[in-house]
Amino acid sequence: MSRNVLERVLWQLSVERAAKERFREEPRKFLGRFALSPEEVDMVVDFDVAALQRLGVSPMLTMGFWQELSPSRDMRLYKERLGATDNEYAGFSAALKG
Template sequence: MSRNSLEKVLYDLSTSGANKKAFSAEPEKFLSRYQLTEEERALITGYKVREIADRGVNTMLTWGFWLQSGRAQRDYMKIMKREEA
């Protein structure tokens, strides 16, 4: 379990269009590059930003990860506040 690898994935997705495209097309294949547990991979593919942040991941990255997927800011805040999105 490593917040470092989680941060690496989110950083790579936030700074590269090619990575975003690869993740969007084949998430599991894209994530196989990284040292992640099965649980961590599920957190990412499920956009579980609250749980990811709870593992110490920088929230600049969780926020960017959410927004780059086209999801709504309002829903992000509900999830971060542990309200129903």
């Protein structure tokens, strides 16, 4: 697991315009610059925020990454990906603990 590398990637994708553009154009090519396993690359490309958080990636980074680059940017979908139920939609949390 490369938690620190994943966090650096998500931070870069959340704040650097050029990184966002390169990721949007060719996500796997962009991620190829980093020491990530194929599974970690899949997590980022698939916006698997729950898996990223299970690896210890900061919930604030996963949320920022989702808001900046996910196809939908819908926070309800983000929370669903984290395992939220209908009862948990009223409040907001970057991470949902099971």
